[in-house]
Amino acid sequence: MADRDGGEGEGGTVVTPSAEFPPLDPDELRALRRIGDRWRDARRGRPPGADLLPVDPTLRRHPDRPAPTRFGRLAPIVMFRVGEPDELVATEPANLPGSRLGRAATRLRRVLFGPPLSSAAVLYERMRKLVALPVLSSDLLSSVAYGPEAMLAVLLLAGSGALGLSLPLAAGLALLMVAVGVSYRQTVAAYPHGAGSYIVAGDNLGAGAGLAAAAGLMTDYVLTVAVSVSAGIRAVTSAVPELAGWTVPLGLAVVGLLLAGNLRGVRTAGNLFVLPTYAFVVALLALLAVGWFRAAGRGFVPVDPPPVSAVEGLGLLLVLRAFSSGAVSMTGIEAVSNAVPAFRSPEWRNSRTTLTWMVAMLVLFFGGLVGLIHLSGLVPTAEQSILSQLARVTFPSGPWYGLIQAATALILLLAANTAYNDFPRLLFFMARDGHAPRRFLHMGDRLAFSNGLVALTVAAAVILVAFRGHTEALIPLYAVGVFLAFTLSQAGMVLHWRRRRGPGWRRRATINAVGGAFSGLVLVVAAVTKFTEGAWVVVVAVPLLVLLFGAIHRHYERLHRSLALHPPSGGPAPGPSVVPAAPPAAGPAAPEEEELPEQVRHLVVVPVARLNRASLRALAYAASLGQPTLAVHIAPEEPEADRFREQWRAWGDHLRLETIVSPYRAVIGPLAHYLEALHASRADLVLTVVVPEVVVRSRWHRLLHSRTEQRLRAALRRLPGVVVTSLPVHPGG
The missing domain is CATH 1.20.1740.10 (Amino acid/polyamine transporter I)
Known part of the structure; x- marks a missing residue:
């Protein structure tokens, strides 16, 4: 433990909400600057306007645009004011939950404990x-x-x-x-x-x-x-x-x-x-x-x-x-x-x-x-x-x-x-x-x-x-x-x-x-x-x-050592010329290079149970990322696999499809093992699994649907280099 004698002017024992977010130490700051230099060198030569955003992130309102309205049952979007440059300040303590029960619980909590404090x-x-x-x-x-x-x-x-x-x-x-x-x-x-x-x-x-x-x-x-x-x-x-x-x-x-x-x-x-x-x-x-x-x-x-x-x-x-x-x-x-x-x-x-x-x-x-x-x-x-x-x-x-x-x-x-x-x-x-x-x-x-x-x-x-x-x-x-x-x-x-x-x-x-x-x-x-x-x-x-x-x-301590920023051992910051055109067939990138976008190689995987609006939206989202995309279908028997491949060809066969027959009718297990095998064959790949998620209106409706994305995320949590993301699909929306 470091000495916390107040005579040294140390403010470490002063209790503020910021204590939840400790600052980087000097070594990590030096490593961060080194990685930032490599980002800058690697991104040179990008076409003008490549980094422009399609929306105004400051949420400034223009007279020719209508004021934001409620989105579903959420509180109004207009809850910010512009603070410092590139900074917004929330003007409301919290959004009320969307459900009626959630709003009632929030009001009861505020009555019992008082409104939130800044x-x-x-x-x-x-x-x-x-x-x-x-x-x-x-x-x-x-x-x-x-x-x-x-x-x-x-x-x-x-x-x-x-x-x-x-x-x-x-x-x-x-x-x-x-x-x-x-x-x-x-x-x-x-x-x-x-x-x-x-x-x-x-x-x-x-x-x-x-x-x-x-x-x-x-x-x-x-x-x-x-x-x-x-x-x-x-x-x-x-x-x-x-x-x-x-x-x-x-x-x-x-x-x-x-x-x-x-x-x-x-x-x-x-x-x-x-x-x-x-x-x-x-x-x-x-x-x-x-x-x-x-x-x-x-x-x-x-x-x-x-x-x-x-x-x-x-x-x-x-x-x-x-x-x-x-x-x-x-x-x-x-x-x-x-x-x-x-x-x-x-x-x-x-x-x-x-x-x-x-x-x-x-x-x-x-x-x-x-x-x-x-x-x-x-x-x-x-x-x-x-x-x-x-x-x-x-x-x-x-x-x-x-x-x-x-x-x-x-x-x-x-x-x-x-x-x-x-x-x-x-x-x-x-x-x-x-x-x-x-x-x-x-x-x-x-x-x-x-x-x-x-x-x-x-x-x-x-x-x-x-x-x-x-x-x-x-x-x-x-x-x-x-x-x-x-x-x-x-x-x-x-x-x-x-x-x-x-x-x-x-x-x-x-x-x-x-x-x-x-x-x-x-x-x-x-x-x-x-x-x-x-x-x-x-x-x-x-x-x-x-x-x-x-x-x-x-x-x-183990978590900090694995996640802390470590500068490369000596040598000048390499420019884009030393970045390899393709990573080796196996083995992850060096720790100091994993934070560079050019070192990340993607494969987007979309599990498809049936071809409906939810799965087609997930496929469209995956293809829009501009990365190699693979669709995977788990079939309980060979005839169903044949039927699905016919439907896939009717759609146009726009993406590569891999069909896995699971005669024991398991879904999560075979899919998780298949993704693990893909990752093992190319450990430098980042597998992004896009799972369509149907968002139901009532809580009791959740009992009528299988939580595939949650089960899959739990099965793949220990596997490095795999990202499971859900694409919400709102019926009738």
Whole structure:
């Protein structure tokens, strides 16, 4: 991976729709100029006007010509304006599909997701700090609704007497939160164009470490959606137990709503999630203020928890398990470093400020809740979340309990939005480097990474159904992936500072080293202590994902090597005199010569089933190309072949006809083998197969016709030098 330090002014991490179309590298540009010179030399001597087009490509309208009208059921052709020279600009976002069902589906999509946005609007689809805070912190802040409970549930295994360890553990976790938060502040400063663990680890530790970090983050983001939604549904069922049987359907409905909201774009999604996050912050501040005020009234004397017998002995292993369980409250702390390009300018400064607010609120809420739960003598139960118990104790009457539960449910259900913001962006960076399918580079109608959003939704829905929406079953899977990413990112930052050795690099490296050491400790503890509880799934999934990413990258590398422009090895660009009059009988042209039109030798092949208007139009089109043309007929038996040859002679025998008798009545197989044999006899030939295609008006009519061109294209796809093209024929047209 190339270094993407923003200090070099590199704009590679800036997310724009143009990232889907990367520029040529310098070597390819030199090769392109070399090939262009050969094109120019080979085309000298052409008669004047040979390159004139029969139409005006700029579509300029003339007063003596009628305005273009609708073509069939398509939208009007007049949807362009002239931009730069030799450039047209579409003035409409998209053409409506021709069918009635297609037009209705398009209108419904625009109602749900909004009208398409111009590519230029990407600069305005960014977030200010007050919007970015709820969008990016919803996962981090909402985790305090289940993080303390996860820690206490482990301590409770040693009996109610072990709950007193929650205070020192909370202090240690607060220190870890501050250390990791300060470390990521440095990451944002070092990579002002945005860089999560994938980029930082890949730049400084190598591609393998970057892919491992990416795999850990991807599992974390998927689990973030599943855990947040299941915890939100549990908050609802704690207040309304009658809905407990609807946990999975309600969770799937929420995931669908999250997808719809994010498909409307970054700014719209941010506006949708601002109010619930701030409502949760206000509700939690009110809960802490009233709870600590009442605790102060009784002299901070803790209430004795109900007696619970121990089922495990209190030892170091159990304490470490409790610590790693409480560490799930830190998931989402990396969101800002991934989403720096989504901030308004200056991006890095605004993202650092937002990150500082997030960490400060996390420490305040986590520490305040653990302390208040300890003073209130509460223990985790299966029937009701511990936050719900604390709200009932703090507000025994009045509407406040309902308001706190509603705010908690909303923030938990919408906390998955952090993953919806970062997961597609991570896939974008990986696809840009060739480690993920390139379709994840594409921005949808609303300038959101629609393919990444859909992929996250499907994966989270599968996890939600597989674990039946049980938060407790999902928590053990949660910490391993995210702390793997934390550890690799901070280790990469240590090497980053050591390589640059700028002012204060030792202090910066020490901060990242401390954060990396703490994260590594939690990673090892979580992987070891929770391995049998489900963490083995992530331990196994991460290397499998790394292998998958590597296979994708190798495929794209092979594809790039085969399609890249390679200049000839030395020597001046040859003129037309060195172009042979005819290629050799076998063997393709040299790679640097295949792009020259004079090196392409054609044979046009037209499969003809019967002589009707469709086949005659295909024959006329093939002959109009001015290239050698061959017609092929597949006959099921000899008498039918004789009849067809008689019809062919009646037509005039204008083109060479080859008849193939297929006694087993197969059509595609014999035709494909025959074309393969033709290509093998002259590998330098380009076979262009012209297949007439009858275009029917209704979709159900397609069931009445064989899709010959599609079957033939699938059969010949692996054969180089064969082009299958269909000639649409409209009945009655």
